[in-house]
Amino acid sequence: MNSRLPTDTNDLENNENDSATHDADSKKLTSTIKLEDENIGSIRFYPPLFMQRYSFTAKVLEKHDVKWVADLGCSECGIVRFYREVPSLHKIQLVDIDRPTLEFNKNLIKPRPSDYIFKRENPLSIEIYEGSATDLDQRIIGCDAVSMVEFIEHLYPETLTQVEESVFGRLHPSLVVVTTPNYEFNSLFPGEPRFRHYDHKFEWTRSEFQKWGQDICDRYRYTVEFSGIGDPPTESQHVGYCSQAAIFTSSSPRKINVDIDHCHHYSLVAESTFPHKDKAKLSSDEILKLEVPYTINLLKNGRSLMDADHSSEVEDEDEDQVLIPISRLMNFSTISKIVDEDSLRKFLVENGYQFTGDQSKIIIPLEVEWNDMYGSDYEDFETEIPAGQTISISTNDAQELE
Numbered sequence: 001m002n003s004r005l006p007t008d009t010n011d012l013e014n015n016e017n018d019s020a021t022h023d024a025d026s027k028k029l030t031s032t033i034k035l036e037d038e039n040i041g042s043i044r045f046y047p048p049l050f051m052q053r054y055s056f057t058a059k060v061l062e063k064h065d066v067k068w069v070a071d072l073g074c075s076e077c078g079i080v081r082f083y084r085e086v087p088s089l090h091k092i093q094l095v096d097i098d099r100p101t102l103e104f105n106k107n108l109i110k111p112r113p114s115d116y117i118f119k120r121e122n123p124l125s126i127e128i129y130e131g132s133a134t135d136l137d138q139r140i141i142g143c144d145a146v147s148m149v150e151f152i153e154h155l156y157p158e159t160l161t162q163v164e165e166s167v168f169g170r171l172h173p174s175l176v177v178v179t180t181p182n183y184e185f186n187s188l189f190p191g192e193p194r195f196r197h198y199d200h201k202f203e204w205t206r207s208e209f210q211k212w213g214q215d216i217c218d219r220y221r222y223t224v225e226f227s228g229i230g231d232p233p234t235e236s237q238h239v240g241y242c243s244q245a246a247i248f249t250s251s252s253p254r255k256i257n258v259d260i261d262h263c264h265h266y267s268l269v270a271e272s273t274f275p276h277k278d279k280a281k282l283s284s285d286e287i288l289k290l291e292v293p294y295t296i297n298l299l300k301n302g303r304s305l306m307d308a309d310h311s312s313e314v315e316d317e318d319e320d321q322v323l324i325p326i327s328r329l330m331n332f333s334t335i336s337k338i339v340d341e342d343s344l345r346k347f348l349v350e351n352g353y354q355f356t357g358d359q360s361k362i363i364i365p366l367e368v369e370w371n372d373m374y375g376s377d378y379e380d381f382e383t384e385i386p387a388g389q390t391i392s393i394s395t396n397d398a399q400e401l402e
Helices: 022-030 049-063 099-109 113-117 157-171 183-188 206-220 234-239 284-301 341-350 395-401
Strands: 068-072 091-096 124-130 145-149 175-181 222-229 243-250 267-274 315-318 321-325 361-365
Touching (some): 049 145, 049 175, 049 222, 049 243, 157 206, 175 183, 206 222, 206 243, 267 284, 284 321, 284 361
Parallel strands (some): 145 175
Antiparallel strands (some): 175 243, 222 243, 315 321, 321 361
C-alpha cells in the first residue's frame, strides 16, 4: 500500500532545523494551524468538521441499535457529547493513552442538570480509561461496537497491525466505525499538499483506504460500507470527502479470542452514571453514584441561598474548596433512605472523596468546570504557516470553532 509517510511531504517534523533553539521551535509550533477545522482559504466547514464526524458516528450507532460502544483514541472526550444522546446506548467507554488530557476533560462525562429533569428512558454509564488500543482489557470485552475517529493515522504501521488484530480479530465486535483524513482533499487547502497534523504517520487516498478496509474484511470476516464527512466544493467533487469513513459489520458469529483472566490493562480515570426513568433497576450503589454528586453540587453551588440554620454548616475552607458535613448529606431523604451515616462514609471513601482530619466533613474543590458544549477536540498543532505569510481568522470564525 502506497501510503504517504511523513518523509514524502512538507511535514512539520521534517522541516525542523537541527540548529534551531528550543525557543525558536516553540514559536514555530505556536504558529501552526489545523487545516480542516480552521476554515481557511476557500474551504469552510460549518458545523466544524470534528463535530460533523462525531455526529456521523453517533448516527451510525443509533442506526444499528448499539447498546455498548468503546471509543479508542478518544483524545479530549468530545465525542461523548454526541454518544450520550444515542437512546439505545447503555454503556460508553472512552480509551486513550494520554492521561493528562483525559484528566483535564473528565468532567465532560458528568450528567448535566437537564439530565436530572429530562431523564433517559434507559440506563447509561460512561467510563474513561487510560490505556492502549493495542491491548484488550476485560472491561471492554463484549462491547457491541468500537469507534476509531481520526485515530489510525496517528499509528505507526506495526502498531496499526496490532490494533487491527486486537479490535477485529480478538475483540470482534458486531460493528466498527473508522474515520481518517482523505489525502486527496488536501490539495484544496492553501499551499502544497501536506499532512494535516505533525503526528500523522500516514494519510491515505480513497483507493488506499478502501484497499485497507477490504483487507480487513478478508482477514476477519467483516463486510464494509464506505462513506465520508465534509463535502468538497461543487467544483471539486472529484477529490471526495474531507474525512473518509468505513463502517464494518461482522459477517460471522461473535467469538472473543482473548483470555479474560489476564487482560486487566487499563486504568480507570473517571466514571459516571446517568439518571433514568426506571430507577427500580438500579442497585443502591448505582443510585448513590447519582444522588451523592448531585446533592454535593446542590450544596456547593447553593451556599448563598441557604437559610441561617444551614448556611454555617457548609463552610468555605478557602478560595479553592468547601467543607460539607456528612450529617448534612444525610438530611436528604434520597440518600438517608438508602444508607446510614457509616455506610455513606464508606461509600465516599471508596469513591475517592477527601475528608477533614476528624472524618466529619468532606472536602470539595471549587474547581473550574469545563463548559464547552462539545469539547474542542481538534489537534493543537497543524500545518506550518510559510514564512512571511499570515492568515487572519475573524471573530466569527473563532466563535464557530468554539
